Amino acid sequence: MNNDNLKNLIKKQKSNYTLDQEFYVDDYIFNLDIKNIFSKQWVFVGHTSRIPKYGDFFLFNIGKESIIIIRDKDNKIYAHYNVCRHRGSHICLEESGNKKLLVCPYHAWSYNLDGSIKSARLMNDNFNKEEWSLNKCNLKIFEGLIFINLSDKPNDFNEFISPTKEFIKLHGLSNAKIAHRQMYPTNGNWKLTLDNFHECYHCQPAHPEYCKVHDKEYIIAYGAGSNTGPSSKKFDKILQNWNEKVKKMGHVTGEYSESEFNDYSRSAERTPLKEGMFTETKSGKPVSKLMGDFKEYDCGYTSVGTSPFNSLLMCNDFATLFTFIPVSSLHTQVELMWLVHKDAEEGKDYNLEEMTWMWDLTTIADKKIIENNQKGVLSKKYVPGPLSEMEKGLEKFKSWYLKHLEISIS
Numbered sequence: 001m002n003n004d005n006l007k008n009l010i011k012k013q014k015s016n017y018t019l020d021q022e023f024y025v026d027d028y029i030f031n032l033d034i035k036n037i038f039s040k041q042w043v044f045v046g047h048t049s050r051i052p053k054y055g056d057f058f059l060f061n062i063g064k065e066s067i068i069i070i071r072d073k074d075n076k077i078y079a080h081y082n083v084c085r086h087r088g089s090h091i092c093l094e095e096s097g098n099k100k101l102l103v104c105p106y107h108a109w110s111y112n113l114d115g116s117i118k119s120a121r122l123m124n125d126n127f128n129k130e131e132w133s134l135n136k137c138n139l140k141i142f143e144g145l146i147f148i149n150l151s152d153k154p155n156d157f158n159e160f161i162s163p164t165k166e167f168i169k170l171h172g173l174s175n176a177k178i179a180h181r182q183m184y185p186t187n188g189n190w191k192l193t194l195d196n197f198h199e200c201y202h203c204q205p206a207h208p209e210y211c212k213v214h215d216k217e218y219i220i221a222y223g224a225g226s227n228t229g230p231s232s233k234k235f236d237k238i239l240q241n242w243n244e245k246v247k248k249m250g251h252v253t254g255e256y257s258e259s260e261f262n263d264y265s266r267s268a269e270r271t272p273l274k275e276g277m278f279t280e281t282k283s284g285k286p287v288s289k290l291m292g293d294f295k296e297y298d299c300g301y302t303s304v305g306t307s308p309f310n311s312l313l314m315c316n317d318f319a320t321l322f323t324f325i326p327v328s329s330l331h332t333q334v335e336l337m338w339l340v341h342k343d344a345e346e347g348k349d350y351n352l353e354e355m356t357w358m359w360d361l362t363t364i365a366d367k368k369i370i371e372n373n374q375k376g377v378l379s380k381k382y383v384p385g386p387l388s389e390m391e392k393g394l395e396k397f398k399s400w401y402l403k404h405l406e407i408s409i410s
Ligand code: FES
Pocket: 084, 085, 086, 087, 088, 089, 104, 105, 106, 107, 108, 109
């Protein structure tokens, strides 16, 4: 594979069909995906409550890069490339922990948490410490959500976050904490993983838990976001009635979506849960303290996609945040974080099992589906198949991806 072959391959892709096999298996394309797609996005990688104390850190690894996200004495959070300025060794080797000084394990150069050099042993008098600070990674924090961007010229963060801002703010995530975090390593290309996340055609056969919480008409019309399925007059009516009720409560309603020709692939919307459900649990009963601006339950569901790599799915009393991390052409790490009000206590104010029930079982089921999908896509008999009316979201994601890949190699 080279860029010329790839340009021809991109041109060959048909709308309303899945992609050719190469896009789901090829290492050359995977490396371009990381360099030209993932690395240009602002990606949510964690919540500030994961590193509450001075010196707390975690690593975010993507492709060839490893980023140290660490809290300094003055509470400032930094993101540094995990690359020693001496001869390039990784400095932090553990996935997370607490360090008051970053000491390289190779020749013991040490760095302050802001990335400046503290000491470099036995270097000669010409050595100027100021010139050898750690490389900073672009970092922004919005409502406690830590976003990084690997680009040398990142898009303006305010412009990026502005359309989804009010939907996120409503849920008070800056006053939240992580109740649970879980990884779902998935043996499938990141695009197969996201194809699955962009359609709810599979929800009825695969997700009894999801179908218990969400209305059947919602699943058909809105299951993977607005305009991802055929329109449903029944659900339009349900939504209209709920909007009227919720506007009176003073809560945000409505939706934001953009064309596949935009730089970003953002969306946000508020919709009601199934009749009688307060939140996304088996019983539908409230499961934790109300968050953010909610003084009473409006029984709504807020879905925000800040990029294809993140989804924030939020009820009135907890939020489930997704990060999709491409690992290799055949492997994706799916990270879920459940957030609750910062003052909520486990066992007293919330029950972890009830809260994680739906998305845990649903993500395990998705992992299985995606892995089976990847196995079949590797066969010599795989050819792109036709998409249904309920897979419009997948088609939109695919068009956005192909457009960005094509621009990046032209
Ligand atoms: S490579 Fe880090 S101190 Fe030498």
